[in-house]
Amino acid sequence: MRDHTVVVGFGTKGRSATRAVCAAGLRKDRVVVIDPSSRTIDAATAEGYTGVVGDGTRSDILRRAEVHRAGRIIIAPQRDDTAVLVTLTARQLNPTATIVAAVREEENAPLLKQSGADDVVTSSGAAGRLLGLSVLSPSAGLVMEDLIQSGHGLDLVERPVTKAEVGRRPRDTADLVVSVVRGHRVLGYDDPATGVLELTDRVITIVRVPEPEPGPGSPRPGITPA
Structure with a gap:
């Protein structure tokens, strides 16, 4: 593959991100999913994606997904320290790809940026802001939720x-x-x-x-x- 999209971590965040980019027009056969769980990869391939079982922090696993030829890399593991290691390794293999990473805690976002991520999304902070907006203005919260759910x-x-x-x-x-x-x-x-x-x-x-x-x-x- 070349100029494809690699998704590291196919939990709730990774799955939602993958479905969002495909809803925007990206073909499923242009997406490669990496996850350490074989059952998760089976679920990903059942949806039409290419799957690689393995640890996304390892360069040999990333090379199997042809990260060095990818155009976009989505990093969404369960742990923030894992996200940092994946970002560092992916950026070393591919200096030009667009890398977007998710972290749980806002204090770790600058570290992801320093590791080579072009953009960092803080899941806990975003959820908290949406909760606060919804309690102050339920209508505005509904509009924001509508914008977040693509398709x-x-x-x-x-x-x-x-x-x-x-x-x-x-x-x-x-x-x-x-x-x-x-x-x-x-x-x-x-x-x-x-x-x-x-x-x-x-x-x-x-x-x-x-x-x-x-x-x-x-x-x-x-x-x-x-």
Whole structure:
């Protein structure tokens, strides 16, 4: 494989991340899952992914998954110290891949960054902030939960700027633009530095996922099957 996605750890976080990237358009046969549990790998292959049984901190296991040729690496083991070791080894094998890692505790996030992760997601901190938002504003909490669950309702989507949008302000586009990616910077839609959209920009928008078309034999709205 080349330019594929490697997922290290197929627990709750790894499985959810894998399903999210596939819901965004990545083919399942372009995903390689690494996990020390053979039963977990059996479950991953049953879903259509390629599986490698082994310890993701070992370079020989990562090479079996062809990490050195991967375009994206998702690191989601159960332990933060394991995440650090996997990140260090993966970055040594592949200096250019995009590496995203998950940690439980926020205090370990800087260490993941120093180890070579491009982005670090703190699971306990994110869950805590969502709990706090939900208790203060249940409606806002529902919207955030909808955005987190990809594939239905509202989704966050990153896309290139169209030629018709060049020269317009972000709020003048048809989509709801929340951020503009310009070079290596992520600018808010209302940031004075954003100005107007450029052809080389990318925008992060909130879109509504279309409802799937009912298949043959599916009940029509308002009709209850006998």
